[in-house]
Amino acid sequence: MEQIEFNYPAKRKIQKRAHVGVVGSGDLEVLLEPAEGAVAHVFIRTSVDGFRDTWEAVLNRFFANYDGAARIQINDAGATPGIVHLRLEQAVEVSDR
Amino acid sequence: MSDKGYNANFINRQSFVELDARERATALFDAGTSRELLGPFDRVESPWLPMQGVTPQADDGCVVMKGKITGQAAVVVALEGAFQGGSMGEVSGEKMTAALDLACADNEKGIPTSAVILLETGGVRLQEANLGLAAIAELMASILVLRKHAPVICLTVGTVGCFGGMSLAAGLASYIVMTREARLGMNGPEVIEQENGVEEFDSSDRALIWGIHGGDQRYATGLADALVDDDTPQVADAIRRFVSKGVPPMHRSSQVALYRNRIEALDSSRQWDPEEFRALWATNGSNEEKR
Amino acid sequence: MSEYTGVRGTVWFRAFTGQASPMPGDPKSVLTADAPLGNDRARFLCVVPDPHGRFPCARHGEVGLEEAFTMATRVREAIEHDKNTIKRPIIAIVDVKSQAYGRREETAAIFLAAAAAADAYGSARLAGHPVVTLVVGHALSGAFLTHGYQANRILAFDDDGVMIHAMHKEAAARVTRRSVGELEKLAKEIAPMSYDIRDYAKLGLLHKLLHVENPEKPSLQEIRKAQGELVAAVADARSGSVDLRNRLESTAAREMRRASHLVRTKLQAQWLEK
Numbered sequence: 001m002e003q004i005e006f007n008y009p010a011k012r013k014i015q016k017r018a019h020v021g022v023v024g025s026g027d028l029e030v031l032l033e034p035a036e037g038a039v040a041h042v043f044i045r046t047s048v049d050g051f052r053d054t055w056e057a058v059l060n061r062f063f064a065n066y067d068g069a070a071r072i073q074i075n076d077a078g079a080t081p082g083i084v085h086l087r088l089e090q091a092v093e094v095s096d097r
Numbered sequence: 098m099s100d101k102g103y104n105a106n107f108i109n110r111q112s113f114v115e116l117d118a119r120e121r122a123t124a125l126f127d128a129g130t131s132r133e134l135l136g137p138f139d140r141v142e143s144p145w146l147p148m149q150g151v152t153p154q155a156d157d158g159c160v161v162m163k164g165k166i167t168g169q170a171a172v173v174v175a176l177e178g179a180f181q182g183g184s185m186g187e188v189s190g191e192k193m194t195a196a197l198d199l200a201c202a203d204n205e206k207g208i209p210t211s212a213v214i215l216l217e218t219g220g221v222r223l224q225e226a227n228l229g230l231a232a233i234a235e236l237m238a239s240i241l242v243l244r245k246h247a248p249v250i251c252l253t254v255g256t257v258g259c260f261g262g263m264s265l266a267a268g269l270a271s272y273i274v275m276t277r278e279a280r281l282g283m284n285g286p287e288v289i290e291q292e293n294g295v296e297e298f299d300s301s302d303r304a305l306i307w308g309i310h311g312g313d314q315r316y317a318t319g320l321a322d323a324l325v326d327d328d329t330p331q332v333a334d335a336i337r338r339f340v341s342k343g344v345p346p347m348h349r350s351s352q353v354a355l356y357r358n359r360i361e362a363l364d365s366s367r368q369w370d371p372e373e374f375r376a377l378w379a380t381n382g383s384n385e386e387k388r
Numbered sequence: 389m390s391e392y393t394g395v396r397g398t399v400w401f402r403a404f405t406g407q408a409s410p411m412p413g414d415p416k417s418v419l420t421a422d423a424p425l426g427n428d429r430a431r432f433l434c435v436v437p438d439p440h441g442r443f444p445c446a447r448h449g450e451v452g453l454e455e456a457f458t459m460a461t462r463v464r465e466a467i468e469h470d471k472n473t474i475k476r477p478i479i480a481i482v483d484v485k486s487q488a489y490g491r492r493e494e495t496a497a498i499f500l501a502a503a504a505a506a507d508a509y510g511s512a513r514l515a516g517h518p519v520v521t522l523v524v525g526h527a528l529s530g531a532f533l534t535h536g537y538q539a540n541r542i543l544a545f546d547d548d549g550v551m552i553h554a555m556h557k558e559a560a561a562r563v564t565r566r567s568v569g570e571l572e573k574l575a576k577e578i579a580p581m582s583y584d585i586r587d588y589a590k591l592g593l594l595h596k597l598l599h600v601e602n603p604e605k606p607s608l609q610e611i612r613k614a615q616g617e618l619v620a621a622v623a624d625a626r627s628g629s630v631d632l633r634n635r636l637e638s639t640a641a642r643e644m645r646r647a648s649h650l651v652r653t654k655l656q657a658q659w660l661e662k
Contacts, residue, residue, distance in 0.1 A: 001152055017138060019137045019138065022177055022180055023152050024179030029155060033138070045147075135651065139654060148577065187648055188648070188651055195655045220529075220554075223560050223564050224564070226581045227553060227591060230554045231593050234532075234533055235632050237510065241510045261529075262529060264502075265499060265533050282499055283530055284489050349503075350500060350504045350507040356500065356501065363492075365492060369492070
């Protein structure tokens with residue numbers, strides 16, 4: 001199991017936490033919570049090692065459109081970048097509702 | 098089932114099977130009365146999975162919710178079949194058992210509190226082996242105590258079904274509710290084929306699988322108490338009915354003489370067709386105890 | 389590591405009761421006898437192989453339909469008989485190959501048969517009978533849940549031929565997509581996965597590990613000693629509660645089952661909120 005961390009700049013506080021997904025084969029769960037400061041922290045645990053670059057690319061794309069100060073925990077069991085992006089969007093949708 | 102081009106009811110149904118554990122649990126409560134305990138943000142996870150490179154789930158695949166069903170206090174514990182096959186680990190097992198014990202304590206304080214356990218599970222989580230197995234034994238002990246006070250309702254809808262050691266927990270329940278898609282049994286077809294050969298059980302024969310383990314067969318042979326369509330309102334309604342019904346006069350697992358005699362009467366020299374077996378155990382037997 | 393031999397159950401049942409027979413009308417695969425144990429008269433039960441049993445998948449020491457319902461019957465008989473008197477100890481001697489894996493069994497709801505036996509043992513415990521299990525050989529999965537795991541106290545020999553587990557090594561390796569070697573390596577670091585009874589003892593579920601030189605041919609002295617341990621376990625069970633909380637509250641469990649304790653504590657706190 002690999003643990004990967006990233007930080008991104010944030011511009012706004014977020015109000016509501018969100019949880020989406022399931023750690024099923026090819027899927028992931030996302031826990032999104034308000035964080036202090038002007039930074040978003042991402043913590044990833046994945047059972048598929050060696051894809052740090054792919055994770056970075058997916059998150060870069062996500063954070064290009066997201067500026068919340070959030071602590072995002074990802075528990076992954078081999079999801080594709082498309083599914084990762086989907087789950088992140090779902091989490092934001094719940095959080096910003 | 099209609100033999101027209103389509104069935105309007107089928108199209109308009111709200112699938113319960115497609116919901117995840119959290120959504121299923123929520124759907125069973127009276128609107129707005131439920132809250133989750135030890136949810137994902139509490140992060141009580143398996144200590145054992147990370148040690149072997151398996152990503153844990155924040156709720157360990159077990160959702161505990163408390164609220165009201167048909168106006169009465171109830172706890173719902175739902176296993177997430179998509180996480181490790183809904184298998185029982187130390188934490189998921191303890192969540193279920195502790196929730197039932199708390200319900201029991203409330204009953205003893207004079208607050209009637211039922212339990213609904215949603216079992217989509219293959220049994221013991223092999224990555225936690227002996228703690229998973231022990232958890233099932235402890236769960237069974239807690240079911241035995243709680244079910245004296247209030248009904249313990251087992252709901253299995255699929256797609257995982259209820260197998261392995263957890264089938265014994267289902268066996269101890271006050272009531273079992275199943276869909277046609279669901280299956281309930283101790284050993285799945287692959288395991289039986291592995292242990293005793295394809296002659297004993299051809300695990301590729303889907304009709305046979307459902308003819309033995311499927312909800313329709315279990316209901317028709319008196320081993321499940323209700324058969325529901327994969328439709329959320331129907332499922333919730335069935336659960337409400339059993340909560341209202343209360344503790345049965347005698348639990349199925351205590352009807353030893355009845356079932357022992359039925360086993361005695363079986364011709365064990367050959368296999369039985371599902372239809373033939375249905376005729377043998379159909380629940381309108383004349384001289385037998387009725388539930 | 390040990391293969392299931394199917395002899396230990398009979399050996400120890402006979403050692404404690406002086407006989408090795410089913411009760412009248414029962415299948416040969418279930419031995420039941422009432423025999424002296426300390427100052428009590430205890431009911432001993434054991435599942436053994438019966439090569440001529442009615443069910444082909446339950447002839448070699450498996451716990452099948454008949455075995456489960458027979459045990460349920462004999463345990464409930466003791467409960468009923470002792471309703472208004474001293475609750476006799478119920479002693480489960482365990483050496484079982486596995487649950488029965490068969491189409492007949494699944495069709496005729498072995499899950500319910502197993503539940504019925506567990507119900508009987510658990511109900512005996514709740515009624516005040518001291519239920520003690522002695523694992524003399526194998527105690528696997530569904531078979532152990534059916535026969536033995538509802539006891540107040542569990543004892544086992546500290547012998548390589550004793551194994552308590554959820555699944556045989558080869559099958560477990562197959563299901564988890566590992567080699568047997570990889571599984572054994574993991575089991576060394578992860579106590580709940582271990583096939584070694586001494587590691588099982590670390591989980592806090594076992595009341596006592598007993599040393600016997602030769603479990604398949606015990607000396608008279610060793611039988612007396614084991615008997616004494618059963619008597620002590622019975623007394624200990626009588627002095628405690630009828631539930632299974634001793635398993636979680638043992639010293640070893642406080643160490644190995646911290647997550648269980650955390651669940652209990654937090655769930656209780658959150659239950660009472662609002």
